[in-house]
Amino acid sequence: MRVLATTTPGLEPVAADEVAALVGSDGERSARGRLRFETDPAGLARLNLYARTLNRTNVVLHDGTVDTLADVERAATGVEWTRYLRDGQAFAVRSSRHGEHPFGSPDVASAVGQAVVDGYRDATGHRLPVDLDDPDVTLRAWVREDRFTLAVDATGPSLHDRPWRTADHGATVRPTTAAALVRFAGHRPHETLCDPMAGSGTIPVEAALAARGRPVDPTRAYALADLTFLPDGLLDRVRADHRERAIVGRTCALDTDPECAAATRTNARAAGLGVDARVADATETPVDADRVVFDPPYGHRMDGGGLRRLYEGTFRSLDRGSWRSVVVLTTREDLVPWTPDERLPVRLGRLEAAALKFER
Template identity: 45%
Template sequence: MKLLATTNGGLESIAAAEICDLVDGDASVHHRGVLEFDADVEDVYELHYRSRTLHRLMAVVADGTVAELEDVYALTARSSIPDRLPNEEFGVVGTRHGSHEFTSVDVAERVGQATIDAYRDATGTRLPVDLDDPTVRLEAYLYDDRFTLAVDLTGESLHKRPYRICEHDAPVRATLAYSMLEIAGWTSDESLVDPMAGSATIPTEAALAATEAVPRPDLDPAFDALPGYDGERFRRLRDDHTEKSPTLDIEAREKRKRWRHCARVNREAAGVEDGFEIVEADAREASIDADCVVSNLPFGIRTGTDLRELYGAFVDRLREGDVGRLVALTTKPNLIPIEPTVRYDIPYGRLDAAIVVWEP
């Protein structure tokens, strides 16, 4: 079957590589932040308990070209959607890009009506609608003339890690943190330092990945309700997954006591108390020796810090130390006094950001 997977925009290649590694899927970009690939039900289960870069998985039920709004209705009505939905509340989210004489809301409405009509024709039953908290959500994408309709399999996004109990004012998304580790090429036998760790999302993701721990052990997709899926089998596969216990050299540095406390709380919640050290250190002053330095650099006026001075002093410490690779996320890449070897431009909320890679 054809699947869609959402991920961090601009980092589709990182997610595609993970899909290939986990289930041998050959993923391509459907549109920014969304991949498409072929997989089977067992792959769906595995990605839900092992993926660290994906946010949501969806099963495609319709895919084709449309010229006008009523083509959206027709394509939905002709799809296999009556066989793919339970007799439970459903809702539709519409996303439209391009030049059209109608809105995303119009797309969602026509998909919803076609779904109700097709299900009633096939079963004699009218599907209930719940736009706020449906059992099953449909995602309708219209990009120029390509229309794709998919059933959401995941529910709550995979990026919402349960260990995130105590959060920094500007926390990095867990899937983005892990993607940065992948960009760095970090492996569990290398030393890793996050010199501005905040509440320690990057070190925590590193420790979880090294131990091969399930990133969302609390996840409860709608596999019990969706036709063709087996919730009990998913839970059994997840619970039978084997973790590792490597010896790690990971250090989370943070100068503020408040965030060091948060880091300890999150480390314990993640079950990786022995996975990394949390130390008091100022990135402008502390020397750095590490195979990989991966960090979400502070930015914005709320830091109360001269960013140019901070970034400059930090890079001075990198140059003085013995560092193999730097991977840094910032909305102010022009303030970092280095020439990056690779740069990934990504959206960061409503801001434009970049992940820069530097090998001294």
């Protein structure tokens, strides 16, 4: 089956690497923040359970070119809806549109929704219920320039919403982005990793969970469990094959704020982990770890001079430390004194940032 997965815009190569490792498929970037690839039902379940860099997976039902809203409706009408929906299942259409068109996203959703209702009724004589607030099945419709993609959501709520995040400090990197940074750094389960500006510990917790090979969320429900075209009991069978690593490398988290160190310990406990969280200043503490990954402040609450001193001091400390690779996610490349070995442009909401990788 064709799958379209979403990830942090700019980190598609890292997500594609994880997809290949989990299901053996080569992911292709179809748009910013999106990957396309092929997998089977077991692979789809495995990605939802274990992919740490993906936000959502969608099974593609149609993909082609369109010129008008009528083309969108015809494409949706051509889908065999009795294969993807069953009597009594409430559905909703979530749509987005990019480019110059004489119609908007609500028009796309309305056209697709009407095609689903009409198509299913023509085939079965029954009308499917629509529930925009709490649907059993969510359809996703994207129009980007002249391309129309229609898919069914196999995930449900975004995978970036991790159950262990019980403590926060208000300026936290998304867990899916944090996991991608850890993977970008080349971190392996037996290696040590340190975040010298850990905040509430998102990066080290994600690193420790990935090292152990734990599911993203062992208890959550997934939309794919209600999809009629997938085998019954699929998730349970894939879960039954799980084997967790017992021995992994040490993970540490440093921060100047004692409340942040405490928040990291709280989150680590919620995840069932042990993370070495300590109060320390990144500008004065050389780090000894295989991988160093951090997300420094963006400067919204600091004057320009303070942010510059933070960067200068941190990289001086890194220069005195022992490590194999450093990855930093920053919106202020102009303050980074080293030339990266690899750079990925990253979109963080409305902010343009970059993930910079340095190797020894």
